[in-house]
Every structure is written in structure tokens, then in C-alpha cells.
Amino acid sequence: MKFYFEDQELxxxxxxxxxxxxxxxxxxxxxxxxxYKRPRGFxxxxxxxxxxxxxxxxxxxxxVCMEPLKKGMKVRRQKGRGHL
Amino acid sequence: xxxxxxxxxxxxxxPAGLEAAIAARExxxxxxxxxxxxVLGGQLIKQTHKFxxxxxxxxxxxxVDIAKILTxxxxxxxxxxxxxxxxxxxxxxxxxxxxxxDTFFPIKAKRYIFATGASENMLAFENSDLPGVYGAGxxxxxxxxxxxxxxxxxxxIGSGNIxxxxxxxxxxxxxxxxxxxxxxxKVGGYYVHAAKIKRAGVxxxxxxxxxxxxxxxxxxxxxxxxxxxxxxxxLGTEKTIECDIILIAIGLSPLCELLYQAGCRIDYIPELGGxxxxxxxxxxxxxxxxxxxxxxxxxxxxxxxMLEGKIAGAKAYETLYGENEKSNEIASQAEKELSIIRSSxxxxxxxxxxxxxxx
Numbered sequence: 001m002k003f004y005f006e007d008q009e010l011x012x013x014x015x016x017x018x019x020x021x022x023x024x025x026x027x028x029x030x031x032x033x034x035x036y037k038r039p040r041g042f043x044x045x046x047x048x049x050x051x052x053x054x055x056x057x058x059x060x061x062x063x064v065c066m067e068p069l070k071k072g073m074k075v076r077r078q079k080g081r082g083h084l
Numbered sequence: 085x086x087x088x089x090x091x092x093x094x095x096x097x098x099p100a101g102l103e104a105a106i107a108a109r110e111x112x113x114x115x116x117x118x119x120x121x122x123v124l125g126g127q128l129i130k131q132t133h134k135f136x137x138x139x140x141x142x143x144x145x146x147x148v149d150i151a152k153i154l155t156x157x158x159x160x161x162x163x164x165x166x167x168x169x170x171x172x173x174x175x176x177x178x179x180x181x182x183x184x185x186d187t188f189f190p191i192k193a194k195r196y197i198f199a200t201g202a203s204e205n206m207l208a209f210e211n212s213d214l215p216g217v218y219g220a221g222x223x224x225x226x227x228x229x230x231x232x233x234x235x236x237x238x239x240x241i242g243s244g245n246i247x248x249x250x251x252x253x254x255x256x257x258x259x260x261x262x263x264x265x266x267x268x269x270k271v272g273g274y275y276v277h278a279a280k281i282k283r284a285g286v287x288x289x290x291x292x293x294x295x296x297x298x299x300x301x302x303x304x305x306x307x308x309x310x311x312x313x314x315x316x317x318x319l320g321t322e323k324t325i326e327c328d329i330i331l332i333a334i335g336l337s338p339l340c341e342l343l344y345q346a347g348c349r350i351d352y353i354p355e356l357g358g359x360x361x362x363x364x365x366x367x368x369x370x371x372x373x374x375x376x377x378x379x380x381x382x383x384x385x386x387x388x389x390m391l392e393g394k395i396a397g398a399k400a401y402e403t404l405y406g407e408n409e410k411s412n413e414i415a416s417q418a419e420k421e422l423s424i425i426r427s428s429x430x431x432x433x434x435x436x437x438x439x440x441x442x443x
Contacts, residue, residue, distance in 0.1 A: 042215075
């Protein structure tokens, strides 16, 4: 099943968390921090720590360690707090 | 919006919450479980290892299979389950605010049993925010639930049971475990787990800690150092270790935010995991309609969490409908088994902490 990360086409299994699919594709950096522009990855993987927030289909602050992957999803690295 | 109501509402569908719901339902109460995952079982679903203890505590059964046994029982008893839903607030009139995907709705019950569990603790060191620094449980989830191997070379910080079991599972998945680092002078977890790790040839550095992670976009190396008698870093003992994931397994903190909101008394008891809701032997908090069980009440393990769940379920029922033979039996049997487990030398710290729970 295909989905997109920063316009790049990737393959993943439907229904697994987006973070798992990205990790399987070798992508560890999920967002860039607000102030010091540091790379961020996930930490807890169970929807508690908010370290994995990304922009999914235009919506910012989606917890990608919990959000299931769907066909054709467009996932982007979130910069800072994200924009609506 | 319409309000959903039940006698007893259980928040959290892990081992403690499921046992609480099952106990209360078996006694005849109308029970509802709210859980934020797509499937019930909480963290049991990633525990591919077998439990030990006695038959009554699912000895020899893998965590993931215990989740299935409990979930089947929940379905058999026709307990209402609201999954993929997060309780985001506890409001006046004892109302829960629940968010399920994009809908927000209230739930009201006569009794609440909170079994929200705990979250993994973070450790402060240089570059600890680099991708590749993960909670040990996070890696376990990725690997055992979703089949994603998170790296090639792992360094583990902390040698409690999680810090010993997860690296063993990493080895099984073909990941090299370069070392386990423990700040104390002895291994924290059970000896059997430590022995397995040692037999696999993984070094355990006692009296060591991590001071830095290095890497451009994600972890490439880690610097560890020896510590002195006051846990100070000893200069000149730094070692650089090549690794692409660092697992933090230094402990858990109870998730008691909702209980603060509900006005429950929260005590600081380090032996039980930090800030924990005060509760009596019946698992009742300072609010008489709110009960707690599992890691939220005291960071322990799944076996004890399940027993606490049974007690909370039975006692919550009794406060609504009075005691009966069956409710007495469920609670006293669980209490008995709990005291047997807690008589182990590994549980001294827990017992010491529990003595601080005074009204």
C-alpha cells in the first residue's frame, strides 16, 4: 500500500501506526523543534509523550505513533507547532 | 450530546482494568471500559515473554496470550467497550469528557475505576532528544506488535525487568545489544532475566551511566562513564560506544492527571513510582466513588496489577450494592494472592512504600 512522506512515495502496511511504517522505511526524524530546530523522533510509542507529532493530510499535531496508516496518506515533518 | 451512563466505568483496558471490569461484571454490575487503543490488553499485547509465579497468575503464559484470555472474557460477559477513545477530563458532577476520533462526549457512572497505567521516564543527558533515544517499552511495541526492528545496535540504560527483557527480545529479533548500563552496584531485575542476558554475552556495566548521545540526525554513538559512591561521574572513565538506538529503561511514572482533576489526594512516594493516588486496602482513593488499580496505584508488574484490579472491581461493586458471598470471595482470594507475591524479597521496596499510604 502506498503513502507519501514529504512528497516521496513509500510503501507500508495499512493499519499499523504511521511511525512504525516510517521507521520501517528508515525515517527516524519526524519533526523539527520550534526553537532550536532540532530533529525529533518518537519516544514512548504509546500515545503519551507527544514527541512524534507530525502533519498528516494537512492536519498538524497528529500523534503518529498511534494514528493508523491509510492508503494515499500524505505525511509531512512538522516544523515547530505546525500550521492549520 | 447524549450522555452514556453505567454503574461502573473502568478507565484503561490493560491487565488491571480488564480484571476490575470482569470482577464487577461477574458480580452483576453494568460495566463500561474506556480505552485509547484499538485493541484491549494494554501493554500486555507486546509482552511476548512468559510470566512466572503460580498457575493462578498465568504462569508459563505469554503476556500477549493473557490479553487474549481477558479480552475473550470481556466479550463473553458483554461488557461495553469504548475503544480508540481518550478520557480527556474529569468534570463537575462526576462527569468524564471522552474524545473518540473527532467526537467529544460525556460519560457518567456511579463508580469509577481508574487503571490508566504509567508512562516511561525520560533521562536527562546531552542530546537525549535525538531520534534513536527511545523508551524501552516503545521499542518493544514497535518490534513485537508491528514487526518493525528499530535499529541494528542497541544500548540499554537501566537493568530493571524491562531493561533485561527487552534487550533479550532485541537479540531474538537479530539486533545486536552492545551493553546494558546500570547506575547502581547491582542488577535491578530478576536474576533469571539477568542470567539469560549474560549467557548471551551482553556486558552489563554496573555503576555506570550515560552522559551523552552523539549523532547528526539520529544516534550514532553514546558516551558512558563510571560513577562514584555519590553517583558523581568519574572523570577519565568515559567510554564511547557505537550504537544507533538507546533504550531508556529507568522506570515508569503513574498517569494520575485525571485524578488530580477529580480532587483525589496524591502522595509522593518514590518507592511506588513517584506521585501516586492515595488509596486504602480496598483500592479506594480519598474520593469514595473513585478506585484505582495497577501501575497507576503503584508501579509493580502485570500479575499484581491484575490482582489489584479484582479487588478494585469487587470493592467498587460492594459500595454500590453491598457485600455478598461472591464479592467477598473475589476480594479475599485476590488479597491473599497479592500478599504471597509481595512476600518475595524483590517486593521489599513496594511493601516499604505501601506503608506510607496512611489516611
